[in-house]
Amino acid sequence: xxxxxxxxxxxxxxxxxxxxxxxxxxxxxxxxxxxxxxxxxxxxxxxxxxxxxxxxxxxxxxxxxxxxxxxxxxxxxxxxxxxxxxxxxxxxxxxxxxxxxxxxxxxxxxxxxxxxxxxxxxxxxxxxxxxxxxxxxxxxxxxxxxxxxxxxxxxxxxxxxxxxxxxxxxxxxxxxxxxxxxxxxxxxxxxxxxxxxxxxxxxxxxxxxxxxxxxxxxxxxxxxxxxxxxxxxxxxxxxxxxxxxxxxxxxxxxxxxxxxxxxxxxxxxxxxxxxxxxxxxxxxxxxxxxxxxxxxxxxxxxxxxxxxxxxxxxxxxxxxxx
Amino acid sequence: xxxxxxxxxxxxxxxxxxxxxxxxxxxxxxxxxxxxxxxxxxxxxxxxxxxxxxxxxxxxxxxxxxxxxxxxxxxxxxxxxxxxxxxxxxxxxxxxxxxxxxxxxxxxxxxxxxxxxxxxxxxxxxxxxxxxxxxxxxxxxxxxxxxxxxxxxxxxxxxxxxxxxxxxxxxxxxxxxxxxxxxxxxxxxxxxxxxxxxxxxxxxxxxxxxxxxxxxxxxxxxxxxxxxxxxxxxxxxxxxxxxxxxxxxxxxxxxxxxxxxxxxxxxxxxxxxxxxxxxxxxxxxxxxxxxxxxxxxxxxxxxxxxxxxxxxxxxxxxxxxxxxxxxxxxxxxxxxxxxxxxxxxxxxxxxxxxxxxxxxxxxxxxxxxxxxxxxxxxxxxxxxxxxxxxxxxxxxxxxxxxxxxxxxxxxxxxxxxxxxxxxxxxxxxxxxxxxxxxxxxxxxxxxxxxxxxxxxxxxxxxxxxxxxxxxxxxxxxxxxxxxxxxxxxxxxxxxxxxxxxxxxxxxxxxxxxxxxxxxxxxxxxxxxxxxxxxxxxxxxxxxxxxxxxxxxxxxxxxxxxxxxxxxxxxxxxxxxxxxx
Numbered sequence: 001x002x003x004x005x006x007x008x009x010x011x012x013x014x015x016x017x018x019x020x021x022x023x024x025x026x027x028x029x030x031x032x033x034x035x036x037x038x039x040x041x042x043x044x045x046x047x048x049x050x051x052x053x054x055x056x057x058x059x060x061x062x063x064x065x066x067x068x069x070x071x072x073x074x075x076x077x078x079x080x081x082x083x084x085x086x087x088x089x090x091x092x093x094x095x096x097x098x099x100x101x102x103x104x105x106x107x108x109x110x111x112x113x114x115x116x117x118x119x120x121x122x123x124x125x126x127x128x129x130x131x132x133x134x135x136x137x138x139x140x141x142x143x144x145x146x147x148x149x150x151x152x153x154x155x156x157x158x159x160x161x162x163x164x165x166x167x168x169x170x171x172x173x174x175x176x177x178x179x180x181x182x183x184x185x186x187x188x189x190x191x192x193x194x195x196x197x198x199x200x201x202x203x204x205x206x207x208x209x210x211x212x213x214x215x216x217x218x219x220x221x222x223x224x225x226x227x228x229x230x231x232x233x234x235x236x237x238x239x240x241x242x243x244x245x246x247x248x249x250x251x252x253x254x255x256x257x258x259x260x261x262x263x264x265x266x267x268x269x270x271x272x273x274x275x276x277x278x279x280x281x282x283x284x285x286x287x288x289x290x291x292x293x294x295x296x297x298x299x300x301x302x303x304x305x306x307x308x309x310x311x312x313x314x315x316x317x318x319x320x321x322x
Numbered sequence: 323x324x325x326x327x328x329x330x331x332x333x334x335x336x337x338x339x340x341x342x343x344x345x346x347x348x349x350x351x352x353x354x355x356x357x358x359x360x361x362x363x364x365x366x367x368x369x370x371x372x373x374x375x376x377x378x379x380x381x382x383x384x385x386x387x388x389x390x391x392x393x394x395x396x397x398x399x400x401x402x403x404x405x406x407x408x409x410x411x412x413x414x415x416x417x418x419x420x421x422x423x424x425x426x427x428x429x430x431x432x433x434x435x436x437x438x439x440x441x442x443x444x445x446x447x448x449x450x451x452x453x454x455x456x457x458x459x460x461x462x463x464x465x466x467x468x469x470x471x472x473x474x475x476x477x478x479x480x481x482x483x484x485x486x487x488x489x490x491x492x493x494x495x496x497x498x499x500x501x502x503x504x505x506x507x508x509x510x511x512x513x514x515x516x517x518x519x520x521x522x523x524x525x526x527x528x529x530x531x532x533x534x535x536x537x538x539x540x541x542x543x544x545x546x547x548x549x550x551x552x553x554x555x556x557x558x559x560x561x562x563x564x565x566x567x568x569x570x571x572x573x574x575x576x577x578x579x580x581x582x583x584x585x586x587x588x589x590x591x592x593x594x595x596x597x598x599x600x601x602x603x604x605x606x607x608x609x610x611x612x613x614x615x616x617x618x619x620x621x622x623x624x625x626x627x628x629x630x631x632x633x634x635x636x637x638x639x640x641x642x643x644x645x646x647x648x649x650x651x652x653x654x655x656x657x658x659x660x661x662x663x664x665x666x667x668x669x670x671x672x673x674x675x676x677x678x679x680x681x682x683x684x685x686x687x688x689x690x691x692x693x694x695x696x697x698x699x700x701x702x703x704x705x706x707x708x709x710x711x712x713x714x715x716x717x718x719x720x721x722x723x724x725x726x727x728x729x730x731x732x733x734x735x736x737x738x739x740x741x742x743x744x745x746x747x748x749x750x751x752x753x754x755x756x757x758x759x760x761x762x763x764x765x766x767x768x769x770x771x772x773x774x775x776x777x778x779x780x781x782x783x784x785x786x787x788x789x790x791x792x793x794x795x796x797x798x799x800x801x802x803x804x805x806x807x808x809x810x811x812x813x814x815x816x817x818x819x820x821x822x823x824x825x826x827x828x829x830x831x832x833x834x835x836x837x838x839x840x841x842x843x844x845x846x847x848x849x850x851x852x853x854x855x856x857x858x859x860x861x862x863x864x865x866x867x868x869x870x871x872x873x874x875x876x877x878x879x880x881x882x883x884x885x886x887x888x889x890x891x892x893x894x895x896x897x898x899x900x901x902x
Contacts, residue, residue, distance in 0.1 A: 043828035058505060078509075085507035098498040102520045112506040160506065179684040179855060184899035206829060250829040252858025254900045256881050260862060264833055268798050 003031040004167060004200060005055070010064035012050050022273045024050040026224035026280075026296075027064075032168065035194065037201040039215030039232070041208055041247065045269045047224040048204045052170040055202065056088055057081055069167075086116050086164035093173035095153035099145040106131075106141040109159045116164055130159040133196070134189060151182035155189065162193065168200035175210055187213055208251055212236050220244045223280035224272055226299070230306040240302055240313035243281050279310075287312050330601040338593060345590035351395055352402040356556075359392035364554040372568065375575050382575040385564055386554070390576060394583050396556040401587065404468060404551075405537035408475035409530055415476070416483025417526060421514045423484065424491035429510070442488075445481040453478045454543060461549045471550055475537045486529055490522035524602040531595025535588040542584055558584040637671045637868070637878045645714055646672035647817050647849045648696070653709035655688075655695050655873075658702070665691045665704065667873045675816065678843070678850035680860035680881075683870035684896070689853045692870070693821045696851075697736055698726050713817065732762060735810035735848075737839075739822035741803040745794035751778070751805055752790030758809055777808040782838055800831035807839060814846035821853045836863055857900050861885055869893045 012025040024047045032038050042048040053059040055066055057073060066073050073084060089112075092098035099108055109130055113123045131140065134155040145153055154174060161169050171190065175183040191214060193199060205211045211218060212232055219229040220243060228241040239245040242265065249261030265284045279285070279292040292311060299307045310316065331339070356363065361379075367387035375382040381390040427438040460474040494500060495518060503517045542559025544550030551557040553564060558580045565576025655666035665688050673679050683689040694700045696711050698718055711718040713734060718726065730736075738744060746754065755774035759765055765773070771790070778786035781804040794802060803823070810818060823839065824832040840863055843850050852864055860867045861881060868878035869892065877890035888894045 043830065056505060058501060082507045082509065085505065090502070090505040092498050092502060094498050098502045100499045100503065100517050100521070111503075111508075115507045115512075157502075160502070164506075180857075180896060180899045181684060208829075246830055250833045252833075252856070252862050254857035254861050254885065254897060256861040256885050260833070264837075265830060266834075268800055268831060269828070 002033070004034045004069060005032040006065075006067040007031065007051075007055060008065045008067070010051065010054060010066065011062050012047070012054055012059065013062045016273060020273050022271075023224050023275055024272060025054065025061075026272075026275075028221075028224075028226045029064075029299075030219055030226065030229065032200050032202065034167070035198040035200055036217070037194065037203055037215045039211035039218040040202060040204045040221060041206065041211050041218055042221035043206055043247075043269060045223070045272065046221040047272070048206075048221050049172055051221070052090070052172050052202060052204050056085075056090055056170055058090070082115075086112065087166045087168075089161035089164070089166045089169045091154075091157050091161045091169060091171045091174045093176055095150050095157055095177060096145055098157055099153060101145055103144075104141065105136070105143050105145075105148070105156050108145075108156055109163055112160060112163045126163060130163050133162065133193060134159045149182075150178055151185055154178065154182075154186055158186075158189065158193070162197065162199065165197060166199065168202065171201055171203045173205050174203075176205060176207060183210065190214060208236075208247055209253075220247060223269060223275065225280050225296070225309065226307075227281070227309045228307065229299070234306050238317065240306065240308040240316050241310045242285050242287055242312075242316055245316055287315050326601055330597065333600070334597065338597060341590050341593040342597060344586055345594045348398050348402065348587050348590060351398045353399075355399055356396040359389070359395045361389035361392040363388065363392050363396040363556045366554070372573055372576070374573070381579045384561070384576040385568065388554070390561075390579050393556040393561060394558075394579050397558045397561065397580065397583065398587060400468075400551055400555060400557040401538045401541050401559075401584075402534075404472055404475070404541045405534045405591075408472045408537045409479065409533045411472070411476035412479035412483050412533065413526065413530060416480040417487045417519070418515075419480075420484040420487025421491050421519055424488040424495065425510050425514045427488075428492060428495045438488075442485070445484060448478070449481050451478075454540065457540060457544055458547070458549045461544060468551065471541060471544060474544075475540055479533050479537065482529065482533065483526065487519075487522055487526060490525050491518050494518045494521050524599050527602065528595040528599045531591045531598065535591035538584070538591070539588055558587075637875070644674055646712075647675050647677075647714065648673040648851065649710075649712040650696065651710045651712070653692075653695060653711060654707045655691055655700065655704055656707045658705040662707070664707075665873050666695060668709070669873075669875055670709075671868060671875065671878065673817070673849050673851060676844070676847045676849055677866070678840075678852065678864045679866045679868065680852045680854060680864035681868050681870055681875075682854055682857060682860050682896075684855060686872075687870040688873040689870050690821060691873075693736070693819055693851075693853055696819065697730065697734070731758075732813045733815050734817045734819065735813075735815040736819045736821070737803070737806050737810050737823045739825040741806040742794055742797070742799055744806060745797075745802060747794050749793070750790065751792050751794075751797070754805070755790075755808065755812075758812060762813065777812060778805075780811075780842065781805070781808045782834070783808075798831075799827050800835060803827060803835050804838070807835070807842070811842055811846065811848070815848055817851070818843055818848045819851045819853070822855070823852065824859070839863075857885075857897065869896065 008029050009027050010025055010029070011023070011027050014022040014024055016022050026047070028051065030038065040048045040051060050059060054061040061074060064074070068084070068088065073081070076084065103111070106127055109127050110123055113126055118126070131138070136152065136155055136159070140152070145156070148156065174190070175186050178186060187210060190201065194201065201214070203211055203215055215232050217229070217231050218235040219226045220235065220241065221227070222243045228235065228239065228244045235244060236248065239248060245263055246265040249263040252260060265286060267284045270283055277296055278294065279288070279297050282288055282292050285292065289312065297309045297311050299309045300313070302308050302313055334342070365388065367383070370379070370383050370387040371385060373379050373383040379389050379391065381394065384390055384393070423438055423441060427434050456478055457474040460477070461470050464470045491514065500513060500518060503513045508517065541550055542557070542562065545557050545559030546563040548563070551560055553560050561580035562577050562584070565580065568576055649672035651670045653666055653669045654664060656662040656664045669692065671679070681689050681692065691700070691704065695706055696718070698721065700706065706719050709719070713729065752771065752774055755777060756767060756770040759770045759773055774790060775786045778789055783789050783801065783804055797805065820839065824835055827835060836859065850864070852859065854860060864881055866878065867881050867884045868875045869890065870876070871892045877884065877888065877893045884893070885897070888897055
């Protein structure tokens with residue numbers, strides 16, 4: 001299958017002040033196939049949200065190309081871009097905040113269709129289809145967002161995003177503000193939708209376990225870089241980047257028998273303002289060498305379909321904390 | 323719509339209903355007043371000048387012998403129409419301009435900010451000119467017709483609406499729903515007028531009612547100084563002016579009655595704005611929400627009873643004869659007034675010295691209410707309706723506030739979620755620690771500073787000397803949580819209550835903070851009560867786990883046993899949700 005979406009050398013720099021460039025996204029590339037889910041995992045400040053916004057051009061990328069179905073969308077004008085929005089959508093982190101409090105559920109779901117120029121009768125039919133898809137019955141149509149539980153609100157957000165049947169949807173932390181049971185419901189719903197409609201997802205989250213449940217592949221981000229990128233199984237079981245390993249070992253599995261991996265990285269994520277040309281993890285890395293300081297390590301395909309940006313990827317599994 | 327009005331009316335205090343009555347009365351007079359007047363309102367009658375109230379002239383007559391009651395009935399038409407029309411023009415001009423300026427500004431293009439800044443400064447110049455003098459000049463130059471008064475008032479009020487709408491839109495455009503509207507393909511214009519402006523509308527309406535009142539006052543003021551509506555047209559300001567000169571010879575009625583009418587008009591418009599705002603707030607209209615939640619609460623109760631009863635041993639501290647640090651017995655918390663929905667129903671558990679227990683539940687389970695009940699920090703109108711909370715031998719329920727405060731910081735410490743927001747933003751870390759130390763013991767500032775450095779070292783903050791001078795906004799979330807921990811553990815408390823201690827922290831930082839908290843607590847023999855929604859934290863950082871649902875503990879057990887063999891269906895359900 002060919003790639004539906006290709007992101008090449010994407011960079012986003014926010015100029016904060018004179019001589020202060022915040023490099024939120026630093027030269028990253030990845031691709032997405034039809035009907036596939038790519039998980040984008042990182043902590044706050046990793047640039048994962050900015051990546052999502054750039055792909056949809058809700059934020060203008062500073063450099064790089066975003067190719068959707070063979071067309072570079074970084075070059076489109078506002079009109080063409082709006083037409084294309086029917087094909088790429090976004091689901092937000094904040095279920096309530098992302099809904100206009102003055103529009104009813106059905107108005108919210110209908111709007112993208114109206115903008116798309118769909119006829120009234122067809123719109124009504126599509127709204128009904130979407131509401132069924134996300135499991136909201138008819139008596140929800142006239143409710144306002146404030147009438148809904150968080151899980152129901154998020155279903156409305158998903159119905160709105162899927163109304164025009166886009167080829168791919170960016171899911172920006174869609175479950176992070178939900179309780180565990182609501183989170184499980186929404187993840188299950190997203191999986192079902194992908195199965196029925198063949199929608200491709202970019203699932204952005206800080207929660208590796210949620211991402212692993214739904215993604216075919218996972219890219220780990222740190223300080224604007226993708227540091228490791230591989231199929232989900234490999235990321236979860238044989239990480240080849242110290243940050244990936246630390247991220248996984250920080251997961252507290254709900255099972256007292258499964259003791260957490262004592263592999264902890266010290267300190268906190270540094271600033272992305274005017275970063276030094278060195279490995280982004282250098283300051284916190286348990287296996288750093290002097291060579292890591294000389295340049296940003298390039299992504300290397302260490303085995304088929306498994307990329308790591310660590311010079312010492314061979315030592316990651318064996319190393320323990322100093 | 324109708325439902326909303328009905329509910330708003332029901333929620334109003336009585337006096338506001340009265341004012342609402344006056345408001346509609348004035349609107350009624352604006353339309354029908356002149357037809358209701360028992361006497362001609364613009365015809366002088368020299369024979370009946372300045373008659374006092376009574377007889378056939380209820381409110382007396384003025385200097386021209388015209389009936390004041392009739393003129394007060396007829397006057398609102400002039401004042402209110404001028405006020406409303408002028409305000410309407412200002413809104414129609416100002417609001418769209420405000421939206422456009424804000425949209426242009428928010429796109430952040432080069433020059434947009436400069437343009438907006440210049441525009442705003444210009445408006446400020448317009449506004450800083452004394453309104454009254456400005457209106458007088460306009461009217462003096464162009465003549466005192468009603469049209470000119472309206473233009474003058476509209477002109478000075480338009481900037482008010484431009485500024486108001488601009489600032490509202492600028493803040494609303496940052497909200498996620500605006501971004502969502504963009505993402506589905508709205509144009510900037512549609513985003514501004516279809517999505518954002520309706521959400522700014524209530525604020526505009528409040529300003530409208532204030533402005534109408536102000537415009538009426540301005541009209542009356544202009545007429546009072548002779549620059550507005552000319553006699554004999556019935557107008558409150560002009561009537562007050564013509565009556566004012568008779569005040570000194572004790573003929574008070576020609577000025578008083580129009581004055582009262584003016585006051586009531588302006589006041590009732592102001593209050594109407596407030597009521598309107600209340601009515602337009604987007605609020606839940608769904609009726610079955612409460613019922614559904616209550617139902618969930620009740621179903622939770624049904625199952626809870628048996629399972630909790632089945633494991634009494636797991637609820638109490640490990641047997642060893644020691645007095646528990648904390649013993650909660652049959653605790654109930656309810657909303658104090660209005661029927662009293664119960665939020666905590668019959669909760670009992672205890673905690674041995676140095677032991678740790680997790681209380682796990684989803685939002686709405688009552689776990690935070692439980693924390694507040696234990697700490698005696700329940701907000702009004704929540705109350706402990708029965709049961710006890712024993713700290714050692716002392717019952718905290720109903721304890722004197724001063725005693726409780728003493729206990730709270732020295733022996734019972736709490737860490738609450740979102741550490742950053744709990745640190746005083748105007749105080750440095752050092753000052754915070756020093757004042758906390760000095761609140762408890764007589765210690766010189768220098769010695770206290772040395773202790774503060776030790777404390778920061780204890781919670782793993784690097785360069786503690788430097789950090790003493792840092793303000794909370796200069797700290798990361800993890801760092802702020804460490805400072806809170808230092809404040810909490812300063813006196814080696816016997817009990818630490820941690821409510822969602824790592825909410826909002828990144829996962830790698832979460833591990834660091836949890837490890838640190840556990841290790842420090844172990845060192846000082848502090849018992850921990852950890853409230854969390856995360857079974858992972860419970861599994862790895864606590865000796866025992868209690869699961870809460872709808873105000874009850876539905877299951878409690880030793881950590882290993884609970885995860886290995888969950889007995890209550892709710893526990894099983896939650897665990898299946900987090901299964902990896």
